[in-house]
Amino acid sequence: MSARSYGQFCGLARALDTVGDRWSLLIVRELLPGPMRYSELVASLGGIATNLLAGRLRSLESAGVIERRLGQAGGVTYALTPWGSQLREAIEALxxxxxxxxxxxxxxxxxxxxxxxxxxxxxxxxxxxxxxxxxxxxxxxxxxxxxxxxxxxxxxxxxxxxxxxxxxxxxxxxxxxxxxxxxxxxxxxxxxxxxxxxxxxxxxxxxxx
Structure with missing residues (x-):
């Protein structure tokens, strides 16, 4: 069990284990309209430290919420997976x-x-x-x-x-x-x-x- 886990067999608790960390849902919000580069995420999120952003991206990618893609002009972009895109309903409700x-x-x-x-x-x-x-x-x-x-x-x-x-x-x-x-x-x-x-x-x- 992860030290950051609530350790509860509950859908809400496990969802929060995955996307409940500070900045995680805001990263998802950024990607709902479409893929973004790392530098674009830094600029749009404003107050996030770059090392924290990198950590959140790794965590969300490991969980299957986001994925890395090759951008149209080359370079890496970050995008929501189909499963990650299902967070739209929850975010819109909030x-x-x-x-x-x-x-x-x-x-x-x-x-x-x-x-x-x-x-x-x-x-x-x-x-x-x-x-x-x-x-x-x-x-x-x-x-x-x-x-x-x-x-x-x-x-x-x-x-x-x-x-x-x-x-x-x-x-x-x-x-x-x-x-x-x-x-x-x-x-x-x-x-x-x-x-x-x-x-x-x-x-x-x-x-x-």
Whole structure:
């Protein structure tokens, strides 16, 4: 038995034995949108020590949660295994649960636009659209497409094409709309919409006035 194990024959305890260490689930969050290089993980995670990151990556790889792959331009990237990708549901549930913790605002906390790719599907869970509707979102120089279709919400970071309607906003505005914490009118006073504003209201309905 590992010294770090809870030593309990319980699914939750064994899951925490595997991904419960500090930074482990945040590494999984980083990889949910797609593979990343080691240097990209260091930059995105911010406060993690490089030796700690290397240790967490080894541990997650040994457990079968992540794997190393050859990147398109050469070099090694880290990616979730199919089993590791199943953590999306648990992470999205925690993101949804965290809404009361987020209403106080960002303060001095760091933020990476890439994290919206995980947060938005979680906050918009259960929302569908037929026919599908797409909204481009630009935050801090990062572009992504939020698509709502009959299967629910999906986010693509740096897509091959851009939708006709694009929202340019700070992360607090995008998250506030998705969580229903602010109204469309409040969002538009602090953001820009290029295209059809009705798309914004269909995809990110915001709070009722």
């Amino acid at each position: 993101v949804g649960w965290s809404t009361p913790l987020m209403v106080s605002g960002r303060d001095s906390d760091s933020f990476q636009p890439r994290w919206l790719a995980v947060a938005l599907p979680a906050l918009l869970s259960g929302r569908t659209a037929k026919p599908p509707t797409e909204l481009g979102i630009e935050v801090s120089g990062c572009f992504m497409t939020l698509r709502i279709d009959e299967d629910g919400p999906h986010v693509t970071v740096e897509p091959d094409r851009r939708p006709d309607t694009i929202l340019e906003a700070e992360p607090e505005v995008v998250l506030g709309l998705a969580a229903g914490a602010i109204t469309i009118a409040e969002a538009l006073s602090a953001a820009s919409v290029h295209g059809d504003r009705r798309v914004l209201m269909k995809v990110l309905p915001g709070a009722r006035a």
